[in-house]
Amino acid sequence: MEYRVQVFRSITDGVERWKAFVVTIPAISAEAESCEAALEEIKRQLADAIATSEITTVSGPVPEKVVERDGSELDLRLSKMGYRHYGIFANDPGALDLFDEIERQRDQQTIDE
Amino acid sequence: MRHYTDGHQTLLDNLAKAPLEQVAVPFIVFAEQMRGRYDALLKAEPQNLLREQERLIGTQAVLSAFSILYLDQPSVDKLIELRQKRSARKRYADVIIAAMALSGGHVIITRNVADFGDLLPAVRIQNWIDQVY
Numbered sequence: 294m295e296y297r298v299q300v301f302r303s304i305t306d307g308v309e310r311w312k313a314f315v316v317t318i319p320a321i322s323a324e325a326e327s328c329e330a331a332l333e334e335i336k337r338q339l340a341d342a343i344a345t346s347e348i349t350t351v352s353g354p355v356p357e358k359v360v361e362r363d364g365s366e367l368d369l370r371l372s373k374m375g376y377r378h379y380g381i382f383a384n385d386p387g388a389l390d391l392f393d394e395i396e397r398q399r400d401q402q403t404i405d406e
Numbered sequence: 407m408r409h410y411t412d413g414h415q416t417l418l419d420n421l422a423k424a425p426l427e428q429v430a431v432p433f434i435v436f437a438e439q440m441r442g443r444y445d446a447l448l449k450a451e452p453q454n455l456l457r458e459q460e461r462l463i464g465t466q467a468v469l470s471a472f473s474i475l476y477l478d479q480p481s482v483d484k485l486i487e488l489r490q491k492r493s494a495r496k497r498y499a500d501v502i503i504a505a506m507a508l509s510g511g512h513v514i515i516t517r518n519v520a521d522f523g524d525l526l527p528a529v530r531i532q533n534w535i536d537q538v539y
Contacts, residue, residue: 367418367419367422370422371418371421371422374421374422374425374426375426375471376418376421376426376471377467377468377471378411378464378467378468378471379410379411379413379418379421379468380411380412380413381411381464381467381468382411382412382461382464383411383412383413385461388411388461388464389408389411389412391439391442391443391446391461392407392408394442395438395439395442398438399438399497399498399499399500400497402497402498402499403495403496403497403498404489404492404495404496404497404498404501405492405495405496
């Protein structure tokens with residue numbers, strides 16, 4: 294299996310250092326004087342982790358829907374004003390069917406009936 | 407609320423000029439949405455239960471950001487008056503909302519301007535979805 298590893302290079306006081314971590318398992322990280330050495334250490338830790346761990350799941354509360362905000366000036370202004378959760382169903386067209394149903398129900402209840 | 411929850415750009419641009427304290431949701435809009443979400447959740451097949459529950463929770467969260475505008479006696483009196491005047495078929499929910507707007511001096515924000523055109527003066531109806539104010 295292949296794991297994506299992010300590698301950072303830095304130079305401090307003329308000394309080169311490499312830091313690496315597994316993107317999906319950030320707890321596995323390494324630091325070395327070369328990229329190759331850092332990756333070797335990552336491989337060693339991964340092998341150790343795989344040999345001594347298992348993947349399981351836990352149950353938790355349903356999270357409040359988080360709106361993906363774009364950080365625009367408009368977004369910041371609306372947030373400051375207290376507007377929340379706008380666009381919450383932007384990626385869930387089925388959720389908007391409710392409004393069509395509400396319109397149908399309103400059509401069925403008129404004042405002269 | 408449809409356009410608020412789908413993040414309509416023009417509506418959001420208009421809202422950015424309106425203090426939240428001056429924007430309210432009529433109780434009937436609140437009730438219709440919550441009834442719809444609860445109905446959908448109560449009728450959902452097992453594979454759809456979590457999705458409908460998430461929509462219900464999301465709708466609660468959206469509505470909780472706004473003040474809810476409830477009926478009072480003047481708005482009920484205005485509703486009775488409007489009902490007696492109308493000869494054409496009018497939707498009861500629209501007439502209730504119009505009565506609340508008239509008695510309370512509110513402006514209705516809607517895309518369905520035609521639904522309210524014969525119930526309210528034009529100055530009390532604004533379409534924030536298609537026009538920038």
